[in-house]
Amino acid sequence: MIGSARQVAGGGFGWFSIIRLGAVQASIGAIVMLATSLLNRVMVVEYALVAAIPAGLVAWHYAVQLTRPLWGHGSDMGRRRTPWVIGGVFLLGLGGLLAVSATVMIADDFGLGLALAIFAFTMIGAGVGAGGTSLLALLASGVAPQRRAAAAAVTWIMMVAGIVISAGVAGALLDPFSPQRLAMVATGVVVVAFAVCVIAMFRLEANAPRLERAEPSGPAPDFMAAIREIFQEQEARRFTAFIFVSMLAYSMQDLILEPFAGLVFNMTPGESTSLAGTQHGGVLAGMIIAGVGGSAFAARMPVELRTWIVAGCMGSALALCGLAVAAQVGEGWPLVANVFALGFCNGVFAVASIGAMMGLAGSGENTREGIRMGVWGASQAIAFGTGGLLGAVGVDVARRVQGQDGAAFQLIFAAEAALFLVAAYLAVRAASTRTRAQAELVGVG
Structure with a gap:
C-alpha cells in the first residue's frame, strides 16, 4: 500500500x-x-x-x-x-x-x-x-x-x-x-x-495512545514544496474551493440578520438579539445531529461525510430562499422557525465539513496534517473576513439603489443561497475525486 x-x-x-x-x-x-x-x-x-x-x-x-x-x-x-x-x-x-x-x-x-x-x-x-x-x-x-x-x-x-x-x-x-x-x-x-x-x-499529547497507520513516505518537505504538493492534488484543490465558497456563504449573514429583523419585521433590539440566539441554538442542534449521525454511519458511507455536507448546504440554501421570500412577505412569515432551520443546516454542514477536513488532512504522501489544516484554515479566514463585509456592503448598496429594504435583503439572501448550491456541487466533486482515487488504490493493491 x-x-x-x-x-x-x-x-x-x-x-x-x-x-x-x-x-x-x-x-x-x-x-x-x-x-x-x-x-x-x-x-x-x-x-x-x-x-x-x-x-x-x-x-x-x-x-x-x-x-x-x-x-x-x-x-x-x-x-x-x-x-x-x-x-x-x-x-x-x-x-x-x-x-x-x-x-x-x-x-x-x-x-x-x-x-x-x-x-x-x-x-x-x-x-x-x-x-x-x-x-x-x-x-x-x-x-x-x-x-x-x-x-x-x-x-x-x-x-x-x-x-x-x-x-x-x-x-x-x-x-x-x-x-x-x-x-x-x-x-x-x-x-x-x-x-x-x-x-x-x-x-495530553504525550500520553495519547498512538494510531496504527502508514506514515508519509518521506521526511516532511520544506514549506514551498509542501504547498506545491497540496495544490498538485485535485482533491485538495477542490476541497479548498469548497471551504472558501461554503464559509463565504455562511458568513455573509452574520452582520445583516439582526438589521433585517429590525427593518423588515420591526423587531426591537431585544427581539432581534433573541432571534440571533435562536439561530445559534439551531447551529448547536445541527452540530449534535451531524456529530452523532456522521460517526454512527461513517463506516457504511462510501464517501464518508459527503451526504451530511451536501444536505447541510442544500438545507441552508433552502432556508435562505425562505428568508428571501420573507423579505417581501414581512410580518406574518414564520421568521423564528426559518432562522432556526438556517442555523440547524449551517451546523450540520459545518461539523461534517470539519470532520471531512480532519480526514483529508492525513492524506498527503509527504505533507503532514499541520500545513494542510493551515491551508484550509487560511481559506476559511479569507472567506469569513470577505463574507461579512460583502453581506453588509451589499445590503447598503442594494438599499440605496433599489430604495426598498425588503428588496435589498432579498437580493443578498438569494446570492447566499446560490453560493451554498455551488458549495454543495464542489463538495460532490471533491468526494467523487476521492472515490476514484480509492478505486485506483484497490485496483493497484
Whole structure:
C-alpha cells in the first residue's frame, strides 16, 4: 500500500481527551469573543468611534490568519504540537489585553491608540492561527476516522459554549462601565482561559495512545514544496474551493440578520438579539445531529461525510430562499422557525465539513496534517473576513439603489443561497475525486 493511504486500525484519542481538546477550543473562543465582540461594542457605544474602525480591526485579524499554513508547517516540523497550541493561546491572550489597553488609549490619543490596536489585533490573528491550526492538526492526527464527525461536533460545541459563557459573565461584570472595570474583566477572561488551556493540554499529547497507520513516505518537505504538493492534488484543490465558497456563504449573514429583523419585521433590539440566539441554538442542534449521525454511519458511507455536507448546504440554501421570500412577505412569515432551520443546516454542514477536513488532512504522501489544516484554515479566514463585509456592503448598496429594504435583503439572501448550491456541487466533486482515487488504490493493491 502507498504511504499516502493512512488506514487506522485503532488507538488515538479517547472521548475524555477529545473533551479536553474541546476545552482548548472553548478557551480560544472566549478570548476571541473579548476582542471581536465585546471591544467592538465598547468602541462604538462607550467611545463613540465609527463602526468602520472595529470592523476594520476584525477584518485585519482575519487577514493575519493567512499565515496559518506557516504555523501548521512549523508544528509539522517539530515533534510535538502542544507547545504551538499553548504558545498560540498565550499570544492570543496577550493580544486581547493589548487590544483593551488600545481601546482605552484611543479616547486620549487616537493615533497612538489605533497603532497599538492594529498591533494587538495582529497578535490576535497570529495567536488564533498558531494555536487553532496546531489544535486542529492534533485532532486530525490523533482521532480515529469513525470518531471524527463526533470529535468535530464536541470541539465546536464547546467553542460556542466558551463564547456564550464568557460573553454572559463579562457582560454581567462590566456594568457599570468604566475603563478600570473593562481591564479587570478582560484580564479575568484571559487568565481563566489560558489556565484552562494549559490544564487541558497537560501531558495530553504525550500520553495519547498512538494510531496504527502508514506514515508519509518521506521526511516532511520544506514549506514551498509542501504547498506545491497540496495544490498538485485535485482533491485538495477542490476541497479548498469548497471551504472558501461554503464559509463565504455562511458568513455573509452574520452582520445583516439582526438589521433585517429590525427593518423588515420591526423587531426591537431585544427581539432581534433573541432571534440571533435562536439561530445559534439551531447551529448547536445541527452540530449534535451531524456529530452523532456522521460517526454512527461513517463506516457504511462510501464517501464518508459527503451526504451530511451536501444536505447541510442544500438545507441552508433552502432556508435562505425562505428568508428571501420573507423579505417581501414581512410580518406574518414564520421568521423564528426559518432562522432556526438556517442555523440547524449551517451546523450540520459545518461539523461534517470539519470532520471531512480532519480526514483529508492525513492524506498527503509527504505533507503532514499541520500545513494542510493551515491551508484550509487560511481559506476559511479569507472567506469569513470577505463574507461579512460583502453581506453588509451589499445590503447598503442594494438599499440605496433599489430604495426598498425588503428588496435589498432579498437580493443578498438569494446570492447566499446560490453560493451554498455551488458549495454543495464542489463538495460532490471533491468526494467523487476521492472515490476514484480509492478505486485506483484497490485496483493497484
